[in-house]
Amino acid sequence: MKHLTWLSTLTAALLGWTAAAASGSPAPAAMQVENRAVPAVRALPTAPPNLPKWLSNTRRNHIFIRRGRYNFDVYRIDRLARDLNAVSVGHAMAYEDLVTGRAGGLETDTFARIDRVLKNPPRFMPDEAAISPTFARTYGVLEQVFDWTHILHAQTVDVLASADLTEKQKEREIERLWQYYFDTVPYAITPLPMNMDYLYTFPYSRKFRNTYPKVNGLFWGYHWLQGAMYDLLYRVSPQDQQAGYAVIGEQYRKVELYLTDRYFMPMFAEVSPAFASRFPHIANAFDNLHMLHDMVNDILATEWLNERQKAEQVKLAIWMVSAEAHRGEKPGSEAAERLHDHRHFVGMPGMGIMTGMSPELMWMPSMGWMNMSDCHHCSMPLWSGKDEWRNPTVSADGWSMRIRCPLCARDMSAETKGRALLRIPTEDPERVALVISDEQGNLKTSSPGLIFIESEDTHIGCDEWSRAFTSRAAFDAYVKATPKLAGARALTFGEWAVKEGHKPDTYVKPKGPVENPYSSIVGPDMGKATSKEGAQR
Amino acid sequence: MSRGTLLQLAVTAIALIALPAAAVDHNNIDARRPLSFDDADSLAYREQALEFGLGLGLTRRRALGIGMAAEYLYGYQMNSHLSVGLDPTFGGRARDRDTRFDLGAVSVGWLRNFNRQHGRTPAFALRADLLAPTGIGGRGVGFRLRGIATRQAGRYGRAHLNLDLNGNPGAGGGERDLHGAIVLGYSRPLGYPTRFATTGLAELSVRQGEDQGTGPGMGVGLGLRKQVGVLSVVDVGLQTDLVGWKGSPRDRVRFVVGYSRGF
Numbered sequence: 001m002k003h004l005t006w007l008s009t010l011t012a013a014l015l016g017w018t019a020a021a022a023s024g025s026p027a028p029a030a031m032q033v034e035n036r037a038v039p040a041v042r043a044l045p046t047a048p049p050n051l052p053k054w055l056s057n058t059r060r061n062h063i064f065i066r067r068g069r070y071n072f073d074v075y076r077i078d079r080l081a082r083d084l085n086a087v088s089v090g091h092a093m094a095y096e097d098l099v100t101g102r103a104g105g106l107e108t109d110t111f112a113r114i115d116r117v118l119k120n121p122p123r124f125m126p127d128e129a130a131i132s133p134t135f136a137r138t139y140g141v142l143e144q145v146f147d148w149t150h151i152l153h154a155q156t157v158d159v160l161a162s163a164d165l166t167e168k169q170k171e172r173e174i175e176r177l178w179q180y181y182f183d184t185v186p187y188a189i190t191p192l193p194m195n196m197d198y199l200y201t202f203p204y205s206r207k208f209r210n211t212y213p214k215v216n217g218l219f220w221g222y223h224w225l226q227g228a229m230y231d232l233l234y235r236v237s238p239q240d241q242q243a244g245y246a247v248i249g250e251q252y253r254k255v256e257l258y259l260t261d262r263y264f265m266p267m268f269a270e271v272s273p274a275f276a277s278r279f280p281h282i283a284n285a286f287d288n289l290h291m292l293h294d295m296v297n298d299i300l301a302t303e304w305l306n307e308r309q310k311a312e313q314v315k316l317a318i319w320m321v322s323a324e325a326h327r328g329e330k331p332g333s334e335a336a337e338r339l340h341d342h343r344h345f346v347g348m349p350g351m352g353i354m355t356g357m358s359p360e361l362m363w364m365p366s367m368g369w370m371n372m373s374d375c376h377h378c379s380m381p382l383w384s385g386k387d388e389w390r391n392p393t394v395s396a397d398g399w400s401m402r403i404r405c406p407l408c409a410r411d412m413s414a415e416t417k418g419r420a421l422l423r424i425p426t427e428d429p430e431r432v433a434l435v436i437s438d439e440q441g442n443l444k445t446s447s448p449g450l451i452f453i454e455s456e457d458t459h460i461g462c463d464e465w466s467r468a469f470t471s472r473a474a475f476d477a478y479v480k481a482t483p484k485l486a487g488a489r490a491l492t493f494g495e496w497a498v499k500e501g502h503k504p505d506t507y508v509k510p511k512g513p514v515e516n517p518y519s520s521i522v523g524p525d526m527g528k529a530t531s532k533e534g535a536q537r
Numbered sequence: 538m539s540r541g542t543l544l545q546l547a548v549t550a551i552a553l554i555a556l557p558a559a560a561v562d563h564n565n566i567d568a569r570r571p572l573s574f575d576d577a578d579s580l581a582y583r584e585q586a587l588e589f590g591l592g593l594g595l596t597r598r599r600a601l602g603i604g605m606a607a608e609y610l611y612g613y614q615m616n617s618h619l620s621v622g623l624d625p626t627f628g629g630r631a632r633d634r635d636t637r638f639d640l641g642a643v644s645v646g647w648l649r650n651f652n653r654q655h656g657r658t659p660a661f662a663l664r665a666d667l668l669a670p671t672g673i674g675g676r677g678v679g680f681r682l683r684g685i686a687t688r689q690a691g692r693y694g695r696a697h698l699n700l701d702l703n704g705n706p707g708a709g710g711g712e713r714d715l716h717g718a719i720v721l722g723y724s725r726p727l728g729y730p731t732r733f734a735t736t737g738l739a740e741l742s743v744r745q746g747e748d749q750g751t752g753p754g755m756g757v758g759l760g761l762r763k764q765v766g767v768l769s770v771v772d773v774g775l776q777t778d779l780v781g782w783k784g785s786p787r788d789r790v791r792f793v794v795g796y797s798r799g800f
Contacts (some may be wrong), residue, residue: 058652059615059650060650061582062578062579062584062612063583063615064581064799067583072767075767093730113730122732122734124764124766125767126733130562130564130693130726131693131726133693134689137656
């Protein structure tokens with residue numbers, strides 16, 4: 001042992017290295033911010049007593065993805081995979097600059113750095129903690145929550161992008177992934193709809209959006225993509241997924257990333273209503289995750305909070321959206337304490353209530369007031385319950401709407417500007433036809449052999465007289481089983497695509513309590529404005 | 538082990554390398570991939586990994602030496618992993634004149650991460666390996682204990698301190714039954730803020746001589762780890778023993794190439 005003497009001397013010297021870590025290393029610049037005067041605003045939310053220990057854990061707690069033959073199948077749609085890789089870089093760069101005293105350059109240097117990556121997305125998913133090491137060691141539990149839910153994001157997309165699994169297998173695996181996500185760790189996000197208005201009315205709320213609109217626009221652009229990709233992939237053939245991402249990806253890269261004046265983050269069900277209605281718990285968890293991102297952004301951007309207050313508020317924000325905070329509570333239930341208000345929109349259990357809205361009426365910037373359980377083209381009730389999958393959707397100009405029949409989908413897309421994606425279910429739940437509308441309204445599809453029925457009448461019955469089929473035989477069987485449609489003509493896709501229906505006789509424009517529920521909060525300076533980078537395109 | 542078996546192992550290793558890329562992040566550092574230090578992170582819970590390496594060593598006044606390394610790792614619980622490794626060699630080596638094939642010690646290891654880096658506290662881990670006497674002249678079960686600390690160094694870099702205590706209970710005459718080492722490693726992602734797939738590594742090591750009467754040796758190394766698939770990394774490294782005091786045996790230079798794949 002005496003031979004180790006020299007070694008122990010050297011060891012003692014190097015141990016000073018770790019001790020230096022406790023005293024000599026520079027603190028994150030953000031930690032050096034003085035506690036500035038708190039403006040006269042409402043009081044900060046306070047944490048309940050006895051917060052669970054996991055909120056203060058100092059372990060690494062990395063968990064590997066659930067094994068599956070579908071893992072990384074998102075790379076089948078290579079550009080989508082790369083765009084998602086760039087999203088991780090964008091999140092990490094902004095967070096690192098926020099906590100290292102570089103917030104002043106967020107709208108210039110940081111934005112430019114992120115934008116360069118978004119335009120040249122990396123081939124592989126980067127380790128976010130390596131890009132934002134100071135953020136990761138300052139907010140390690142938050143990083144765990146983000147990472148774990150991002151894994152759910154990534155794996156559900158892998159399942160949907162799989163070319164090997166049937167649609168039934170995909171649905172079963174998505175439920176298994178949810179259980180794996182929910183049961184494995186204590187820091188899962190709640191699957192309940194949350195009152196978004198409540199979560200956006202703290203003293204620090206909107207600070208990031210109002211101070212750093214361009215970088216906030218990027219964040220909300222990422223969240224748009226992370227929502228919109230689901231309906232693009234859900235029940236859509238691998239070939240159509242590729243074609244669809246050409247449209248969705250362009251919308252993301254040219255428009256959605258650079259919008260600087262959204263009133264609120266894109267909600268999952270606003271961009272993927274079909275998936276959200278089938279998996280409302282997952283849609284809610286993703287919205288709640290994205291809301292957590294916004295709350296953290298606002299907290300970190302609030303200069304009158306000191307570092308201790310920021311740490312406390314971040315911890316509290318995690319707690320508010322955690323599954324544990326809402327154990328035993330039910331979707332749809334209203335509570336006097338708004339944190340526990342889990343009402344959702346009628347017909348859309350995958351979306352929590354937002355500012356100035358009620359369960360009956362939802363509002364979207366370019367669409368106005370609407371009822372989420374009715375067709376947005378003819379106002380008749382959408383398919384519901386076990387038949388919910390029969391609702392077509394139309395995606396255009398950044399929004400997606402559920403529609404009652406193929407005619408409504410086609411005609412609604414013709415009324416919108418730019419390209420559109422129409423998801424049209426057939427008689428086979430496993431086959432949704434993806435139809436792409438170009439700038440001029442010309443429709444095309446790569447689904448072969450589609451047959452349509454369109455015996456136009458009052459829209460009270462459009463769910464019967466307007467349908468799509470995978471084959472002539474399926475059409476004939478349907479007509480035979482529906483005597484009132486006897487003699488109806490079978491339309492090829494080409495014949496159907498050039499038709500135009502009458503204005504629906506049943507359409508009623510819902511009227512809300514005010515024109516714009518957000519105008520009193522964020523001012524009237526809204527529209528479809530984009531940052532310079534977006535406008536140049 | 539026959540040369541045929543060896544060849545088979547090599548072919549298997551190459552076949553695995555040729556699998557569709559799908560392992561392991563370039564920024565996570567395991568010993569020998571490609572340098573001699575570990576970072577304080579364990580494998581993720583339920584993750585498995587295979588790591589292969591091939592090393593060429595030029596030793597003073599010896600024939601060219603070839604070393605291989607294969608290791609299987611399994612994250613058996615949160616923040617901990619187990620490993621099984623094999624280090625066969627043949628050709629010239631620093632400590633003796635024998636150039637026959639040597640299976641080397643079969644090792645079983647355990648790594649436990651105690652904490653992530655938080656605030657100003659480094660991440661700490663302990664690694665323990667048992668070494669079965671399966672190599673030429675092997676006697677008794679050897680062990681290695683390694684204390685690991687990792688902390689942020691600079692904007693993106695990380696510094697890694699490894700303190701080793703190696704035990705050789707079957708040490709023959711003239712050999713030390715305990716000897717230590719210190720390795721100071723540094724890793725830093727290369728290419729930020731436009732590229733995110735490569736990490737550069739450097740190390741400075743001081744090792745006590747394994748033979749009584751010999752002094753310590755000091756070595757340096759440089760390496761690269763590059764992500765080549767979603768879960769796979771290729772690494773290359775160059776190490777040399779700069780100084781060997783009091784007759785400490787040393788390699789002139791070692792070149793290492795490796796591949797890691799997570800699954």
